Amino acid sequence: MKVYENISLKPYNTFGIDVKARRMVVVEPKDKVPDLDGEVLVIGAGSNMVFTKDFEGTVIIAGARRTVSDADVVTQSRGGAPSPICVTAWAGMVMDDLIQWTLDHRLYGLENLSAIPGTVGASAVQNVGAYGAEAKDFIESVEAYDMVGKRHCTFSNDDCQFAYRDSFFKHHPNRYLILRVTYRLSHEFVPNLGYKALEGLPHDTAQQLREAITEIRWQKLPRPEEHGSAGSFFKNPVVDEKVYRHIKSEHPDMPEAHLSVGGYKLSAGWLIDRAGWKGKTKGRAGVWPKNALVLYNAGGCTGEDVAALAKEIQQDVKQKFGVDLEPEALII
Ligand SMILES: Cc1cc2nc3c(=O)[nH]c(=O)nc-3n(C[C@H](O)[C@H](O)[C@H](O)COP(=O)(O)OP(=O)(O)OC[C@H]3O[C@@H](n4cnc5c(N)ncnc54)[C@H](O)[C@@H]3O)c2cc1C
Structure with missing residues (x-):
């Protein structure tokens, strides 16, 4: 675990806004989540945040993983046809890197969510969505630390109360630090092309579809x-x-x-x-x-x-x- 005092949040938000946090705690996968006093703010990669002033409390972050190795992800087969497979990933992982990892391992489902900035943990908070898919369609469970109740807990998909860009976690801000998210994926690639903007995109493979989606996203969004x-x-x-x-x-x-x-x-x-x-x-x-x-x-x-x-x-x-x-x- 790393602790920083009076740290600039500029590298921790995609708007690039320069404010300071009085304290920042970065938790790694093997760390015990510390008990924190005072106001707490959980940040992922700050891709959906606008800071209007310095933060006088403690920012807590599930330490970012810039590259995904096999050791960061646990897969578990659930049997049955067409044999879904569960992939559990550390919350601080970059979501898009996890998506590439899943495709490299021939595990399908998340490809339409390609190139959405941010972390695995936030994908469950935000119920991120794009091109006809939402995180809720794949999230099996979420492991979190309840920083008020001071205990670990696991949420099923139903417990997460997902809705459009909404979840249980959004209604209990900064109480739970999400540590791991488990997605239910498939060994079989069935392209999800229901969204109008995807008409005519190449989709012989999931990788092709991912790349085409990534390209059309960046035509309309600032990098x-x-x-x-x-x-x-x-x-x-x-x-x-x-x-x-x-x-x-x-x-x-x-x-x-x-x-x-x-x-x-x-x-x-x-x-x-x-x-x-x-x-x-x-x-x-x-x-x-x-x-x-x-x-x-x-x-x-x-x-x-x-x-x-x-x-x-x-x-x-x-x-x-x-x-x-x-x-x-x-x-x-
Ligand atoms: C260019 C651009 C394009 C985007 N396109 C899309 C899009 O197509 N679809 C879409 O849905 N979103 C999109 N977004 C928004 C953003 O990518 C998502 O909201 C993303 O999930 C934010 O991830 P983050 O890690 O940066 O979370 P943050 O912005 O840091 O945090 C978001 C929320 O999640 C909470 N949180 C983060 N991590 C944890 C954790 N480990 N435990 C508990 N709570 C946590 C925070 O407290 C906060 O409430 C886009 C953003 C950008 C900059």
Whole structure:
């Protein structure tokens, strides 16, 4: 275990925002999770966080694994046809590296989640999703340390209460340190091509599909090493049928909404674009020119710049469409 005092969080968030944490504890797979006093913040790779000020408490991190070796992952066959296989990985592992590892070992399922930044642990907190797949479709169980109850616990898929970009862990922030996630995968590659943007992509092998998905993702998103961001900044809002029909009648070119739990899921990116924000910058934060759902660091921005821009967009979309946008990114 490593402990740092007064450490900059700039390398620990993909927005590249420079704030400090009073203390940081990095836990490795064999360490006992220490008891911590005061306010605690769990960080993975900070790919979905916006820091608006210094953090006066303790940041705790499941130590990052930049390369995945066979020793970091445990596989266990579950028998039966077509014989699913469970893969257990350390929470601090880079999720995309784990996905490559699974394909290298002919284990399939996670390929549509390729190139989503962040860690294995956060994949369960966030229920990460892309191109018609979500982490919840594969997560078998989650091992965590309850930092309040001071005990280890295991959550089944049901216990995790997964929903769109949501889970039990999101409703109990900074209480559980996820240590390991077990995914249920398959020996058989069955391409999941239901998502419209995947039409026509090569998919003879899972590796081909992974590479094609990675390529189309980066055509629409800023690469973290070039421009800081947290990916999609807002969730796609769910509205009732009356609101949906009203907006659709005024804007017939609005994309068809997907029927979802609680109503009709609209495209937040389309609403922001139509409100005129795509490509605009405010101070040192901006709206990504190729994808209005993404706010980015236009050069040395602070978390306050990002939060102020987000607030203005929310107010404008509310005024123009009567729709509330909820941030997907965590503003701290
Ligand atoms: C360019 C870009 C593209 C993106 N595209 C997508 C996308 O397509 N789909 C998608 O779903 N997301 C996307 N995201 C968002 C982000 O990748 C995910 O939310 C990811 O899961 C965050 O991982 P992280 O390790 O960085 O978590 P962090 O941002 O560090 O943390 C996220 C949350 O998880 C908690 N957490 C992290 N690790 C642990 C742990 N070990 N134990 C307990 N809690 C923990 C944190 O407290 C926090 O609440 C994108 C982000 C970027 C920058």
